[in-house]
Amino acid sequence: MATSNLKEEVYQELSRVTHALSHPKRLELVDLLSQKAFSVDELSHEINMTVASTSQHLQVLKAARLVTTQREGNFIFYRIADDSVARLVLAVRELGFSRNAEINRIITDFRADKNILETITLDDLLAKSKKEKILLLDVRPEDEYQAGHIEGAVSIPVSQLKKRIGELPKGKTIIAYCRGPLCVMSVEAVKILQAKKYPAVQLEDGYMEWKLKQEELSH
Amino acid sequence: MATSNLKEEVYQELSRVTHALSHPKRLELVDLLSQKAFSVDELSHEINMTVASTSQHLQVLKAARLVTTQREGNFIFYRIADDSVARLVLAVRELGFSRNAEINRIITDFRADKNILETITLDDLLAKSKKEKILLLDVRPEDEYQAGHIEGAVSIPVSQLKKRIGELPKGKTIIAYCRGPLCVMSVEAVKILQAKKYPAVQLEDGYMEWKLKQEELSH
């Protein structure tokens, strides 16, 4: 009787995962939650939607078991269920970046528009740190830095960079990073740094990309 | 002007990929195409849908650049665009298998129903081959074997197994594999083999899982 429903039933279940990730805002939510836990209210501002809509999308992610919730006082904090969820979204992004001409056009246009000359990846980072003295700068909001950051990084949120720029040493190349390739905080930071004649470069990857890579290396 | 549309536009594009994979039949199609190229007609039989519906789903996959087409005579053959697509679907499956209780229930029930006692994974395979003499048996249709198979495997499609069972050596443990964990051909094969007193075990993984693992190892 249960002869060949196996495939149907399992694919049905699996499609709940892909379906949950099939909406752009939900992809964005998972990417955000890869950084740290957020309240619904915070998330709604980040993704620029009403609280009610944000909540709806979070329900979908929760029903697919991609995120979990935890109440803390008045707030309900959403967090990613597992690093494997971040890994899946990363795989989607890499597939898109490597194979989708439209995405490449969007990013190329953006870089041209922002006069971004040089960016480096995590793979380049090690090589660069051997050639010259570098300082790794985390420009995300401080609570994200505290929830986890790339080893050796120093925290100055981009919002405070102008007034705290004196804290930075001269004579080192500053590598600024934020949430990842779709986050513009490091773009902003590099612009500020270069205006003050600091040698600064943007790291394409963010904290979660580094973390996932660390885990891979330890296997 | 293009100040902060970057994220929106890219997530929009990325969601085309996840959206294409958000339907159970389309997941199944991609899994099938991981084995070899198929015509629309063949695929429609495999996934048990009308040719028109199958074609529609294939258009969706094609629009998301997950598959490509090539005409050969009267037929149009669909193939997977890239191994990274198979890798993505594998990641979805692994996430589902590891974290979704419902999927585990479905599979446990299925195994109980079929009296399946022992299955092994690719990781177990090497260890087992050192302990005892084994024969790796590919029970998929022969054209799939010819399109690519696990190194050292011998082909006897499950449909021919009963009459060709004499070709198999006695005294070796037979490890039967097919398209992967959701394919029942190896289940069937093991049942036939055990009925004839051959020591036989089912390999959970299939050809594509092996191939992706090989690629990983070579990096």
Added chain:
DNA sequence: AATCTATTCTATTATTTTATTGAATAGTAG
């Protein structure tokens, strides 16, 4: 107990997706 706050739920409307059917198309073979 009453109030306040963050989140979720409900109802509604507009939009998108899906399966089905039958017609149209592109290319093959006679």
Added chain:
DNA sequence: CTACTATTCAATAAAATAATAGAATAGATT
């Protein structure tokens, strides 16, 4: 050229999804 085949397209109806606004809820604070 004609008939044939595999595939795609087009039209339809049913179902699912999404955004919105406002009501309801659960827990914290007073």
